[in-house]
Amino acid sequence: MRNLVRGASLLTLCVIVVACANAVPPSRMNQYLTLDEPPAPDSLLKTEQPPLKAGLVLVPDQVDQTAPAVLPEEALVRLGDTLKQDIARVLPVTITEVLSAEGVRPRDQGGDLSRLVDLAKSKELDYLAVVVVSSTEQEYPVTLFLGATTHAQPGYRRDNWSLLEFALLDMKSGKAVMQAEGRGWATLDRPTAPGINQWYPVVYLRPQDPERRIWPPTYEGAPNTLRVVSFEQAEKRLALKLQNSWLGQLEADAAARRSS
Numbered sequence: 036m037r038n039l040v041r042g043a044s045l046l047t048l049c050v051i052v053v054a055c056a057n058a059v060p061p062s063r064m065n066q067y068l069t070l071d072e073p074p075a076p077d078s079l080l081k082t083e084q085p086p087l088k089a090g091l092v093l094v095p096d097q098v099d100q101t102a103p104a105v106l107p108e109e110a111l112v113r114l115g116d117t118l119k120q121d122i123a124r125v126l127p128v129t130i131t132e133v134l135s136a137e138g139v140r141p142r143d144q145g146g147d148l149s150r151l152v153d154l155a156k157s158k159e160l161d162y163l164a165v166v167v168v169s170s171t172e173q174e175y176p177v178t179l180f181l182g183a184t185t186h187a188q189p190g191y192r193r194d195n196w197s198l199l200e201f202a203l204l205d206m207k208s209g210k211a212v213m214q215a216e217g218r219g220w221a222t223l224d225r226p227t228a229p230g231i232n233q234w235y236p237v238v239y240l241r242p243q244d245p246e247r248r249i250w251p252p253t254y255e256g257a258p259n260t261l262r263v264v265s266f267e268q269a270e271k272r273l274a275l276k277l278q279n280s281w282l283g284q285l286e287a288d289a290a291a292r293r294s295s
Contacts, residue, residue: 060171062216063096064200066141067148067167074214076284078205079127089162089203090132090155091119092148094139096169105168110263114168117270122164125278126213128203132158156206167200170262179226181234190226190235193258195219197265199273215280217273221265229254238264 064070093115095105106114119130134154140146148165155163172195179190196218203213225236236257238249251260 059196060169060198062198062200063141063169064165064167064202064214066096066143067094067139067146068165068202068204068211070202070211070214072210074202074211076213076280077288078208078212079281080284080288086123086127086129087161088131088159089122089128089164090134090151090158090160091115091122091130091164092134092136092139092151092166093118094136094148094165094167096141096167105170106262106266107259110259110266111168114266114270117267118164118166118274121270121274122277125274126203126281128162128164130164132160134163152204152206152209160206162206162212163204165202165204168198168266169200170195170197170265172196172258177224179224179235181231188226188228188231188235190224193223193225193261194241195221195223195261195265197221197262197269199266199269201273201277213277213280215273215276217269217271217276219265219268219270219272221261221268223251223257223261225254225257240264240268 093111095111097105105111115133119133123129132155134151136151138146139148139151151165152163172193174191174193177190177192179188180186181188197220199217201213201215201217202211204210205212220241221238222241223236223238229236232250232254236251236254238251238257238261240247240249249260249264251257
């Protein structure tokens with residue numbers, strides 16, 4: 036009975052941890068866009084010549100300006116390239132323009148996306164895909180073990196929770212036709228003193244695959260590797276959600292046609 040109670044307590048703790056992770060970082064999309072109405076993906080079915088042309092903009096969001104950058108510029112470009120390919124793969128939309136988010140600020144800093152919307156219209160794009168990129172990190176001291184458990188080493192653990200928020204805007208109506216988000220979570224373990232490169236620093240995925248280990252190329256660049264890995268997981272989940280949403284819309288439309 037004691038083991039059963041202990042197992043139930045551990046399960047409850049895991050559920051609480053995952054639930055908390057699902058809210059970290061909080062959504063920031065409403066700081067850039069007003070989405071008063073629910074998205075209408077069925078409007079994509081009414082187009083005469085799919086795939087349609089769309090622009091893509093990645094908006095790196097930092098609530099705390101003293102915090103580390105969301106991603107290095109080079110990694111942000113690679114993330115955009117991956118999103119560009121996956122959006123074209125799962126939606127009837129082709130990204131023909133990647134727009135710079137330079138100068139874009141959240142509403143609480145007096146900014147919005149009106150300039151980019153006007154730019155997308157001037158380029159005669161049918162849609163604008165907006166992706167808000169945000170993350171939260173927490174670092175705390177831990178005891179790290181070398182090999183199995185033969186030698187303890189003081190160190191730090193850094194958790195990164197990443198969030199990609201996607202909205203596809205129709206340039207004619209100004210409304211969102213699709214909306215989704217993808218979240219990632221990864222952890223970096225590093226000793227207080229560098230040089231133990233056989234084991235550390237190391238990044239691993241959470242919560243689903245704590246045994247898969249990724250070794251950063253350098254000790255100094257390990258935090259950037261952590262962010263890249265975390266956002267890669269967020270991108271994969273975002274692409275999967277967009278795919279499932281679109282397939283669900285196609286199935287609903289086919290069912291409506293059969294019943295009519």
